[in-house]
Amino acid sequence: MKILVCISHVPDTTAKIQFTANGAALDPAGVQFVINPYDEFGLTKALQLKESQGGTVTVVTYGDASVEATLRKALAIGADDAVRLDGVPTDALQVASELATYADGQGYDLIICGQESIDYNGGIVPGALAAKLDVPFVNACIGLEISGSNATLLREMDGGKEELTATLPMVIGGKKGLVEESELRIPNMRGIMTARTKPLAVTALAGAAATTSALSFAKPAPKAAVQLIDASNLDELVRRLHEEAKVI
Amino acid sequence: MVLIFAETWNGQFKKSTFEAVRYGAECAKAQGSQAIAVVVGSCEPLVETLGAYGAAKVIHLKGSDRFEPHAYATALSALAAELGATQIVLNGTANGKSMAGLLAAMAQAGCISNVTALPSSFSPLTVQRSAFSSKGIEQCSSQTACTVLVLVPNALGTGPAGSDQAAAEDRNVAFVGKTTPGAAHVASGKIPLPEAERVVSAGRGMKGPDHWGMVEELAAVLNAGTACSKPVSDIGWRPHSEHVGQTGIQINPQLYIAIGISGAIQHLAGVSGSKTIVVINNDPEAPFFKAADYGVVGDAFDVIPRLTAALKAHLN
Ligand SMILES: Cc1cc2nc3c(=O)[nH]c(=O)nc-3n(C[C@H](O)[C@H](O)[C@H](O)COP(=O)(O)OP(=O)(O)OC[C@H]3O[C@@H](n4cnc5c(N)ncnc54)[C@H](O)[C@@H]3O)c2cc1C
Numbered sequence A: 001m002k003i004l005v006c007i008s009h010v011p012d013t014t015a016k017i018q019f020t021a022n023g024a025a026l027d028p029a030g031v032q033f034v035i036n037p038y039d040e041f042g043l044t045k046a047l048q049l050k051e052s053q054g055g056t057v058t059v060v061t062y063g064d065a066s067v068e069a070t071l072r073k074a075l076a077i078g079a080d081d082a083v084r085l086d087g088v089p090t091d092a093l094q095v096a097s098e099l100a101t102y103a104d105g106q107g108y109d110l111i112i113c114g115q116e117s118i119d120y121n122g123g124i125v126p127g128a129l130a131a132k133l134d135v136p137f138v139n140a141c142i143g144l145e146i147s148g149s150n151a152t153l154l155r156e157m158d159g160g161k162e163e164l165t166a167t168l169p170m171v172i173g174g175k176k177g178l179v180e181e182s183e184l185r186i187p188n189m190r191g192i193m194t195a196r197t198k199p200l201a202v203t204a205l206a207g208a209a210a211t212t213s214a215l216s217f218a219k220p221a222p223k224a225a226v227q228l229i230d231a232s233n234l235d236e237l238v239r240r241l242h243e244e245a246k247v248i
Numbered sequence B: 001m002v003l004i005f006a007e008t009w010n011g012q013f014k015k016s017t018f019e020a021v022r023y024g025a026e027c028a029k030a031q032g033s034q035a036i037a038v039v040v041g042s043c044e045p046l047v048e049t050l051g052a053y054g055a056a057k058v059i060h061l062k063g064s065d066r067f068e069p070h071a072y073a074t075a076l077s078a079l080a081a082e083l084g085a086t087q088i089v090l091n092g093t094a095n096g097k098s099m100a101g102l103l104a105a106m107a108q109a110g111c112i113s114n115v116t117a118l119p120s121s122f123s124p125l126t127v128q129r130s131a132f133s134s135k136g137i138e139q140c141s142s143q144t145a146c147t148v149l150v151l152v153p154n155a156l157g158t159g160p161a162g163s164d165q166a167a168a169e170d171r172n173v174a175f176v177g178k179t180t181p182g183a184a185h186v187a188s189g190k191i192p193l194p195e196a197e198r199v200v201s202a203g204r205g206m207k208g209p210d211h212w213g214m215v216e217e218l219a220a221v222l223n224a225g226t227a228c229s230k231p232v233s234d235i236g237w238r239p240h241s242e243h244v245g246q247t248g249i250q251i252n253p254q255l256y257i258a259i260g261i262s263g264a265i266q267h268l269a270g271v272s273g274s275k276t277i278v279v280i281n282n283d284p285e286a287p288f289f290k291a292a293d294y295g296v297v298g299d300a301f302d303v304i305p306r307l308t309a310a311l312k313a314h315l316n
């Protein structure tokens, strides 16, 4: 089975997010970048499928040279090879177009994306990629079994889950549940050493245009100081929730 | 015109649908155009009643009772093309999010998701959205003739925007999907995140899964959904579908009550959009108090039952 895992290169979840002085963009100074947490679940699932059924796992990121450290980490975790689509994306549909152009005709049986990239929180790339490749799509995927070219899946829906079946090739938008937290892999020394010699191809873009643009970014207004309420006087909390906050 | 996906579940409009219709109606009004809602499959209430939220017309597509993202996106993009939609409005429910990217690609539309306000301009379409897991507020504009807007549930509220009944039109459509949905397992009687207007959430401070009865009682009194921190779902005390935060469900309720949750940055990232936050924690130094509107320093096992009783007394 030929598996492609699409990886977004994002600020670590503990990063303090700052914007450049004019508010035009993220200020990357001092920010540690990591594999998008949703994509870590997908990468692990891909490696498990490869181990049980044979095949290859390729990771791809559309980004400039700064994303290569993230791709190397994915190689150290166990991917066979990496591809970098060379440029700086600014929009989800542009990312989906470039990924589709790259993947089209390569014969991937399964393309695993994350449900969402925790930087721009678009949640758009996976579905747009499936539409462009004209293949089945399951979002918020929390379970995946493959037998031959048949996939049995579980997706999260509001307040529950749904079972589905589909035929490969397909695209999924995955999340925790695809594998459990405890199954995630940390690169070991051998992995890190072999990652250095695994192929990382740099591919030119097809030149897809962005459809949206970020005009400015700002931080949310800070909260006012907390009003502490004595634990012995919960009627007062109820009163404030009713009269002040007007939420009950 | 503005096209709105009026999502239903079990033959009823979802609560977020009223919000989406109202949003679409406001967009239409600002552009001097028309808001048309699309209902798919069986729907118990009269579809005309969406007029109360500002829809001028409702197109009722018969032929499918089961959500399938490709099939729904195909039907909506065909309608958008036929009617010349300038915006397609979806709510950020599980199904809305499943369909957004497909629909945008099919309609050759730009897509702005996580939308938290009405557009500030329509030429070019410019709207506020949340980014970096609520750590940033972005002003985003679209360069395409048609734009898909995906709303954050609960960001705008559902106040009525019109008073008339909408015109209704039935159509039969052949829905062709690419996946085959099987059994759905949805807990009945629970208020699904992220639509819940009130959420009661608990963390590792609850010590074990057996203690969730009191959390559920508190939630029931408030007509609230229940949520939990990530470790609680990782250990299996609660289902994954309740995990909120940066890597879980992101919520924006009117009221968020966090009990025995320390307030780690990844947790706050998914809940800080809540209008009012109440924190109950026995450690006065818990970081969550810095992000709270109201705080109670106390033992959860003592505070929860008494808060439930106080709320019951108030709500009666
Ligand atoms: C150096 C750099 C600077 C950037 N600056 C900006 C910017 O200013 N504005 C902006 O909007 N975007 C920027 N991006 C791109 C951004 O990281 C996202 O790739 C893009 O915006 C799509 O985000 P999304 O939130 O819509 O993705 P989502 O749709 O939420 O992503 C879902 C999934 O799609 C896949 N995916 C997403 N992005 C990529 C990718 N680039 N490569 C491979 N797979 C991917 C992953 O599997 C991910 O889990 C930048 C990227 C880099 C590397």
Ligand SMILES: Cc1cc2nc3c(=O)[nH]c(=O)nc-3n(C[C@H](O)[C@H](O)[C@H](O)COP(=O)(O)OP(=O)(O)OC[C@H]3O[C@@H](n4cnc5c(N)ncnc54)[C@H](O)[C@@H]3O)c2cc1C
Binding pocket: A013, A037, B202, B203, B204, B205, B206, B228, B229, B230, B231, B232, B243, B244, B245, B246, B247, B248, B259, B260, B261, B262, B263, B264, B265, B266, B267, B270, B280, B281, B282, B283, B286, B298, B299, B300, B301
């Ligand atoms: C990549 C990554 C992603 C993550 N994503 C998320 C996410 O999406 N959501 C999330 O929640 N976390 C996430 N985390 C985990 C996060 O960092 C914290 O570890 C987690 O939120 C802590 O959960 P907690 O508050 O329940 O537990 P703890 O941090 O152990 O806090 C328990 C709290 O309960 C209080 N307490 C104890 N006993 C009582 C009592 N009797 N009465 C009242 N209070 C009591 C304690 O004072 C303490 O503040 C993520 C971490 C990483 C690394």
